[in-house]
Amino acid sequence: MKLAKIEIVRKWQDDFQSSGTCTIYDADGFPLFSALSLERGWKNNQRNVSCIPEGTYPVVLEHSNRFKRKLWEIKDVPNRSECKFHSANHWHQLNGCIALGLKYEMIDTDNYQDVSDSKMIMDVFHITLEKFDKVQLQIINDF
Template sequence: MNSLVLIRTHFEEKQTLGQLFVLNDQADELFSCFTLELPWKDNEQFVSCIPAGRYKVVPRNSEKYGDHLHILGVPDRSLILIHEANFYFELLGCICIGRKQLDINGDSLKDVTSSVATKNKLLSFITQPTEISIS
């Protein structure tokens, strides 16, 4: 079973940047991409990224995001998703992923690119419940 590892690399006032890795049972890297989250604000709903830790992840489908991943068991939080988005201001506590980190909109903050294609590639590796480790 493949698993996910998210390593947060930059904590900024408005956002948190990182890298997400898909690992197989032998801890070989199968896929990686960049992440964008809200900043750490004590796990406050809708304005903070989630706490570091280990969580269950399940594939999910919704009308708004189509196929995506749902992170379960986050203390005091619900509906934490890994879905497409490009900018921190599109997030309410979820994680968005992309191929690159670039300043797309000229606000001097890094955004993520190709989020839909990156999400679809990630979903090809995560087809059943698994775990994510966030550090």
């Protein structure tokens, strides 16, 4: 069984937004992919408005009716479901999910850093993970 580890290291967070890095490692700890991460801020793990709590979670590829494609879903999040990795440029486009991007930049006028090129980066994320049978996510707060 081929195992991949996704590591999200949050570097900044407030009530609205969490920003950090996402790296995919193979079973030997070799980095295969790296991007910037974007999530909602911490709101006590409330559904649809909070980022996922720090911890370790299994991740499974499943079909999303909303997005009409297969997405990587984060399982076993306490009191939550449907937490996924998907493309988005702004924190307010996320309902407890995680978006990835190429760089931080001000795309809109809310004074928060957005992520650019999310669709392209998410495509590379999917290609990187397609050869793995088992995927695990570790979320670390480092701020």
